[in-house]
Amino acid sequence: MTVIIGYLLIVNFIAFGMMGYDKGRAKAKMRRVPEKNLFLVAAVGGALGAWLGMRTYRHKTKHASFVFGIPALFALNAICVWAVVRGLNAL
Numbered sequence: 349m350t351v352i353i354g355y356l357l358i359v360n361f362i363a364f365g366m367m368g369y370d371k372g373r374a375k376a377k378m379r380r381v382p383e384k385n386l387f388l389v390a391a392v393g394g395a396l397g398a399w400l401g402m403r404t405y406r407h408k409t410k411h412a413s414f415v416f417g418i419p420a421l422f423a424l425n426a427i428c429v430w431a432v433v434r435g436l437n438a439l
Contacts (some may be wrong), residue, residue: 363394367401
């Protein structure tokens with residue numbers, strides 16, 4: 349269980365940081381983080397961090413793919429974590 353919590357904390361911290369980094373790059377008119385990378389980190393467990401980053405940095409809030417996709421990935425993340433924890437408790 350500790351490993352799962354640690355993994356989720358790390359991946360969500362990375363997702364949050366990537367949103368802030370991409371926002372900074374956008375403001376500076378520099379090369380950006382590809383959207384597929386932002387979605388990938390969200391899909392592997394960082395959706396909450398990505399969503400908090402979107403809200404904190406006001407980044408990607410006008411893109412429908414992010415406005416609907418990140419919360420959908422969060423729901424999927426939550427279901428996956430629930431299933432893994434439930435499976436571990438059954439052992």
